[in-house]
Amino acid sequence: MFAERIKNRLLNQHNAALYRKPVKINKRQEKYLFIGNKKVLNFASNDYLGLSVSEKLRRKVSRNFLKYSTSSSSSRLVAGNYSVINQAEKEYARFFGYEDALFFPSGYQANLGILSALFEKGDLLIFDKHMHASSVKGMFLSGADFHGYNHNSMSHLCKWLEKFRENQPAVLTESLFSMDGDFLAVQGFKALKKRFDFFSIVDEAHAFGAVGENGKGIARDAADIGVGTFGKALGLFGAFVLMPAGFKEYFFNFSSPLIYTTSLPEAHAASAIDILEFISQGEKTRKHLRELSSFTKKSLTCEGFCVKGDAHILAIEIGDESRTLEISRKLIGKDIFVLPARYPTVPLHKAILRIGMTALHTEEDVKKIVSSLKDVYGKTEKADR
Ligand SMILES: Cc1ncc(COP(=O)(O)O)c(C=O)c1O
Known part of the structure; x- marks a missing residue:
């Protein structure tokens, strides 16, 4: 039965020109x-x-891997909560202007990890219809209800916010959209946030490091939580979530994708600290x-x-x-x-x-x-x- 299903689904992918094969x-x-x-x-x-090919950064990262072990060999919640990771998170929070930060093994996991932990059945999420697959998956995992608004349409977002005012929805968006390449209409978003006082999560995966003053992205004033990845402009791997005080403790207790995974190694955190220098001088x-x-x-x-x-x-x-x-x-x-x-x-x-x-x-x-x-x-x- 499964073999047949796999065969048919792959055939359909081919017929629709949607078949994927990594080059x-x-x-x-x-x-x-x-x-x-x-x-x-x-x-x-x-x-x-171009940071990931920078010889200067590669030397620093190799030195970090020589200094520390190659793996943290444990979940953050067991024996993987190293000082240098906490130090790096503090420096990321300070650099990007948030109260706290938490590293995840990838941006995909970060979005799953925060959305599934923060929201639950009975909550309402309003999201830009062009949001990344990891956020969409995270919303599904949370059990919350969700409604999409037309891509970057502040008037459509406003309509949903008016309609669901009583439900106190949270709003999810990206700041620089991964496929459309357009910037979030930040001013309009901020005005709506002020008017409806909603909680917002902004994925700045494609913005952090590359745009904004000192590479700090464009949405600090519009975001309660900011999501960044190391795998894009920052030239490494893994991800960081920027957040208000008190949230990290909550994620340590309730974010399954964080609790049940091996934490990134110390060498990653040390390299993340080095990268901040490259970003601020970039x-x-x-x-x-x-x-x-x-x-x-x-x-x-x-x-x-x-x-x-x-x-x-x-x-x-x-x-x-x-x-x-x-x-x-x-x-x-x-x-x-x-x-x-x-x-x-x-x-x-x-x-x-x-x-x-x-x-x-x-x-x-x-x-x-x-x-x-x-x-x-x-x-x-x-x-x-
Ligand atoms: C908007 C956005 N968020 C999150 C991710 C996932 O990041 P990572 O590659 O670190 O898993 C991506 C990457 O493709 C992305 O485009």
């Missing part, structure tokens, strides 16, 4: 990936500042990333592409899934790697090419992706007709 990457060299015998320019990375890199991203958007727009994205994540909507796949395959033929994002990562029949800009890219790289896209896009259009 085999032989190695990575800064902004390049080696796929088969090809060296391709990587526009599918979240290493926005203004020049952020400026380059900002300017290059804006140049890319302008160049693509000039060529007639409809490009969404306010910062380093740019999305070109293709719509049809198989065409999006075909374009991305043809781009590999031209030594360019971009993500063809399809359902359920984005809505059905709204497939996009997601271009992830990093500070490692140059204007030459941008010219290359623009001309390659122009060439490939025209050819796939003809093939469609």
Whole structure:
């Protein structure tokens, strides 16, 4: 029965052009990936500042792994609650302007861990419909009721808040959306927060480190809880949740995804502390990333592409899934790697090419992706007709 189900479901994935198979990457060299015998320019990375390939950071991280053990070998709640982790969390809370912080093994686990612990049956959550899968899963796990509002629509959010005023809903959003690449309408969100006094959780996974003053993201004033990951602009792995005082103690007691998992090792925490220095000194890199991203958007727009994205994540909507796949395959033929994002990562029949800009890219790289896209896009259009 299960074998049959698996076979059928995979067949359906193929037929709908939704089949996923990770590309085999032989190695990575800064902004390049080696796929088969090809060296391709990587526009599918979240290493926005290029930190993960920085030799200076890699040396620091290796020294930390020499100094400490390779594993914490225990859950945080058993024998994994090391001083250096607590010190790092304090420094993250201070840096990002919150009262407390807690590290998780990944951003996915962080969203599961906080949402499933904080909310329960009878609670109401209102969320942006384009929120990341980990938050959606976390809402399901919590048992709370939830309603989505149209992506970044403050008027739709307002309607729900008016309708459910009595239920005191909490609101969940991202600050820089992972697939659309647009910023949360922070001013409108803040005004609604002031008016309805709701509790808010803002996932700043794609913003922390890369945007805002000193890389502190854009939503501090709009968030009660902020979620960040180390695996994107911060160049490491794992995640951190920023929160008011008193919440950490609560999560230690009630967050199953935190209680029953091995904590990140001391070397991770020591490296996280080192990374704060890179982030606070990263203004020049952020400026380059900002300017290059804006140049890319302008160049693509000039060529007639409809490009969404306010910062380093740019999305070109293709719509049809198989065409999006075909374009991305043809781009590999031209030594360019971009993500063809399809359902359920984005809505059905709204497939996009997601271009992830990093500070490692140059204007030459941008010219290359623009001309390659122009060439490939025209050819796939003809093939469609
Ligand atoms: C908005 C958002 N939140 C959370 C995550 C999960 O983070 P991690 O990769 O650390 O699990 C991602 C990553 O894809 C993301 O885009």
